Amino acid sequence: xxxxxxxxxxxxxxxxxxxxxxxxxxxxxxxxxxxxxxxxxxxxxxxxxxxxxxxxxxxxxxxxxxxxxxxxxxxxxxxxxxxxxxxxxxxxxxxxxxxxxxx
Numbered sequence: 362x363x364x365x366x367x368x369x370x371x372x373x374x375x376x377x378x379x380x381x382x383x384x385x386x387x388x389x390x391x392x393x394x395x396x397x398x399x400x401x402x403x404x405x406x407x408x409x410x411x412x413x414x415x416x417x418x419x420x421x422x423x424x425x426x427x428x429x430x431x432x433x434x435x436x437x438x439x440x441x442x443x444x445x446x447x448x449x450x451x452x453x454x455x456x457x458x459x460x461x462x463x464x
Contacts, residue, residue: 429461 363371398404425438431447448458 428463429458430463431461 398408425440427436428439429437429448431437431445431451433447435445435447437445437448444452451458451461
């Protein structure tokens with residue numbers, strides 16, 4: 362029966378082999394993905410913005426439509442969380458964020 366140290370060494374050797382094979386196969390996988398993207402006219406931008414979640418973000422929530430437009434064209438949904446810097450600056454100066462609501 363093998364000892365713990367022997368089994369651990371075998372496991373580490375197998376992990377090293379697996380990593381080496383992953384690196385070898387990676388180039389082929391990338392080439393295959395590029396070929397399929399070209400075949401279907403898919404861009405890298407589309408991959409970054411689409412998925413199987415029906416337009417939902419990584420967090421699993423639908424992306425909220427912007428409700429406010431800042432003085433330099435910045436958009437904000439008005440949702441929970443930290444307010445954008447431009448909103449904080451307007452509020453700190455005594456401004457009313459409702460003046461920036463998108464009609």
